[in-house]
Amino acid sequence: MYQIGEALIGNGNELAHVDLVIGDKNSPVGAAFVNNMADMSLGHTPLLSVIRPNLMTKPATLIVPKVTVRGLGDADKIFGPAQTAVGRAVADSVAEGVIPEEDAEDLVIIANVFIHPEAENYRKIYQYNYGATKLAIKRAMENYPSIKKVLAEKDRGTHPVMGFKVNRLWNPPYLQVALDLDNMNEMERIINTLPDRERILIEAGTPLVKKFGVGIIGKIRELKRDAFIIADLKTLDVGRIEVKMAADETADAIAISGLGTVESIEKAIHEAQKQGIYSILDMMNVEKFVEKLESLSYKPDIVLLHRNVDLETMKAERGEKLGEVTEWGNINQIKEILGKGKLVAVAGGITPERVDKALENKADIIVVGRYIIGSRDVRRAAQDFLDRMPQDPDTMRLAMDEDESI
Numbered sequence: 196m197y198q199i200g201e202a203l204i205g206n207g208n209e210l211a212h213v214d215l216v217i218g219d220k221n222s223p224v225g226a227a228f229v230n231n232m233a234d235m236s237l238g239h240t241p242l243l244s245v246i247r248p249n250l251m252t253k254p255a256t257l258i259v260p261k262v263t264v265r266g267l268g269d270a271d272k273i274f275g276p277a278q279t280a281v282g283r284a285v286a287d288s289v290a291e292g293v294i295p296e297e298d299a300e301d302l303v304i305i306a307n308v309f310i311h312p313e314a315e316n317y318r319k320i321y322q323y324n325y326g327a328t329k330l331a332i333k334r335a336m337e338n339y340p341s342i343k344k345v346l347a348e349k350d351r352g353t354h355p356v357m358g359f360k361v362n363r364l365w366n367p368p369y370l371q372v373a374l375d376l377d378n379m380n381e382m383e384r385i386i387n388t389l390p391d392r393e394r395i396l397i398e399a400g401t402p403l404v405k406k407f408g409v410g411i412i413g414k415i416r417e418l419k420r421d422a423f424i425i426a427d428l429k430t431l432d433v434g435r436i437e438v439k440m441a442a443d444e445t446a447d448a449i450a451i452s453g454l455g456t457v458e459s460i461e462k463a464i465h466e467a468q469k470q471g472i473y474s475i476l477d478m479m480n481v482e483k484f485v486e487k488l489e490s491l492s493y494k495p496d497i498v499l500l501h502r503n504v505d506l507e508t509m510k511a512e513r514g515e516k517l518g519e520v521t522e523w524g525n526i527n528q529i530k531e532i533l534g535k536g537k538l539v540a541v542a543g544g545i546t547p548e549r550v551d552k553a554l555e556n557k558a559d560i561i562v563v564g565r566y567i568i569g570s571r572d573v574r575r576a577a578q579d580f581l582d583r584m585p586q587d588p589d590t591m592r593l594a595m596d597e598d599e600s601i
Contacts, residue, residue, distance in 0.1 A: 197224045200335025205323030208311040212261075213281075213327040215306040217254070217294075217335050228257055228303045238263035242274065244282040244306070252282035254294065254302035261309045272310045276321035281306055284328035293333050306331075362393065362423040362447065364473065364497075364538060367559035370580045371425065371540065375400035375564050379407065379414070386418045388573040393587040395577065396560065398425040399446075412444035423447045429477060431455045434463025438470060448473035450499065453481040457490055464493040475499055475540065484524070488532050497560065498533065500524050502543025526557045547579040554583070 197218030204211050218224025231241045244256035258281055264270050285304060288294045294302065306328060314320055333339075340348075350363035372395060376382050382403060389395055397419060403411050404426065415424050426441035427450040434451060441449045451463045453476050460476065467474035476495035478484040488498065500523040523541045530539060540560035541553050553561055563580060570576035 197222055198335035198338065200331035200333070200339070202327040202330035202334060204327040204330065205319065207319075208314040209316050209319035209323055210309075210311065211320070211323035211327040212309040213306055213324065213331045214261075215304055215328070215331050215335065217302055217304050217332070219301055220303055224305060225303055228255070228305055231257055231259060231305065238265065240264065242278065244278055244285065246279065246282040246286060252285040253289065253299045254285065254304055256281060256285050256304040256306055259305065259307045261307050262312060265312070269310070269312060272314060272317070272320055273308070276317045277308055277310055277324045280321045280324035281308065281328045284325045285332065288329060288332045293329075293336055304332075360421040362421065364396075364423070364559075367538060368554055368584050369394050369396050369423075369560045370577065370584065371396040371398055371560050371562040372567055372577065373398045373400050373427070373542075373562055373564035374568060375402050376568065377402045377406045379411075381568075382411075382415075383418060385568055385573050386415065389577055390574055390581060392581055394581060394584055396423045396425060396448075398427050398450075398562070400564070401427050401429055404428060409440045409444050409446075412441060412446045416445050425450060425473075425475065427477075430459075430463050432459055434459050435466040438463050438466040438472070438474075442467075442470035442472050446472060448475055448497070450475040450477045451495070453478040453484055453487055457487075460495075461491060461493045464491070464495055467496075468493070473497060485528065485532070488529065494533050494537065497538045497540055498529050499540040499542060499560075499562065500526070500529070502541070502545070523553075523556070523558070530557065547583060550580055550583040 197216055199216050201212070201214045216224050220228075235241065239260050241257050241259045243251050244258050245251045258273070258278060260273055262269075264273060285294075289296050289299050308324060310320065350365035353360050372385075372389065374382055374385065374397065386397065397415060399412050399415060407414075409426065409428075412424055412426055415422065424446050425448040426444070426446040428437050428441060429450055429452040430437045431452045431454060434455070438449050449463075449467060449472060451460055451474060453460070455463075464474040464476075473496040475497040476488070477499045478487075479499070479501045481487055484500075488494070502522050523543070526539050526541075530537065538559035539557065540562055541558040542562035545553065545561055545563055546566060550561055561580060567573060567576045
C-alpha cells in the first residue's frame with residue numbers, strides 16, 4: 196500500500212506546491228523510486244533529499260523537479276533551499292510522530308517539487324517548501340481529504356494560481372439577470388452597474404445573441420471576467436453545434452428549448468456535459484413539460500419554468516387547493532424527476548415582493564429581466580432582489596482548511 200499527499204503553501208514566484216507518494220520499499224513506490232534514480236531525464240533530474248551534504252533524510256526521499264531545470268541558476272534553487280527544506284520536513288515528520296520512527300527504514304518517498312523559474316528569495320523557497328512538504332506528508336498519512344470533503348468542496352474551491360474563478364451553482368438561490376436587449380452600449384452600462392455579487396448570473400438574452408452572434412458572450416466575459424454567463428440560444432435543432440459554439444465563447448450554461456424533439460434535446464444536453472457547461476431546459480410554451488422531462492434519458496442541470504398567471508386564479512375560483520402546485524408548476528415534482536443536485540429556475544414578471552414566495556416553493560434561480568434592465572437605477576433594482584437572498588458564500592478558501600486536525 197502507499198499514501199498520497201499534496202500541499203500548496205506561499206505566494207508570489209516563491210510559491211511551493213509539493214505532490215508526494217509514500218510507500219514501502221517493496222511496494223510500487225519502491226520500484227518507482229529506483230527506476231527514477233536510474234532513468235534520469237534532461238531538465239528533470241531526480242535527486243536524493245539531504246538535510247546537509249553527506250546526510251540524507253529518512254525515510255529516503257527522492258525529489259523530482261516539476262519545472263524544467265534549464266541552467267545552474269535553476270539548479271541552485273533545487274539543490275540548495277528546496278532540497279534542504281524537503282529533507283528537514285521529512286525528518287521532522289518522523290520526530291513529531293507523523294511518520295512512525297519504526298517505519299522510517301522501510302518507507303521511501305517520492306516528492307514532486309515546483310520551483311518557479313523566476314523565484315529569487317531563497318529563504319522563502321526554503322520556508323514554503325518546508326511547510327508544503329510537511330503538510331503533504333501529514334495529509335498523506337491521514338488520508339486527507341476524505342471523499343465527503345472532496346464532494347463538499349468540488350464546486351466552491353478556487354485555485355489561486357488560475358487567475359480566474361470557475362463559478363459553479365453549488366449554493367442557491369441565485370439571481371439571473373436577463374439581458375434581453377439589442378443595444379451593446381446599454382448592455383455594457385447595465386453589466387458595469389450591477390452589484391459585484393456571486394449570486395448574480397448574467398444571461399446573454401436571445402435578442403443580444405441574434406443581433407451580435409455568440410461572440411457577445413466573449414464580450415460579456417471581457418466586462419465581467421468571473422461572471423457566470425448563460426447563453427440563451429433556445430436551441431431547437433443542431434444542438435451539438437450550438438452548445439459547442441457557446442462553450443467556445445466561454446459560456447457557463449446554455450438554454451435549450453423544451454419544444455425540441457426528445458432526440459435533439461438529449462443531444463444538446465449530452466454535448467453540454469462533454470463541454471463541461473450547464474444545460475438549461477427552457478419549458479416556455481411546453482404544454483406537458485412534466486411528461487417531456489420524464490421521457491428524457493439525459494436530464495438537464497436546470498429546468499426553467501415560466502409563470503402561469505392564470506393558474507392560481509383558476510384554482511381559487513374553483514375552490515381547489517393549490518397543494519404543492521405553484522404558479523410555475525409543481526417544483527418539488529420537477530426536482531424529484533431531475534434527481535440530486537439539479538436546479539429549478541423560475542421566470543415571468545417576478546418582482547422583489549414575489550421572491551420570498553418563489554424561494555419558499557424551492558425555486559433555486561430567480562430570472563428577472565425588465566424590472567432590472569429597464570430601471571433607471573440598475574444597481575438598486577438588482578439589490579432589491581439580493582436583499583431577500585442570503586449573503587454570498589465564501590468561495591475564496593485556500594489550501595489551509597479549518598477541518599484539518601492540528
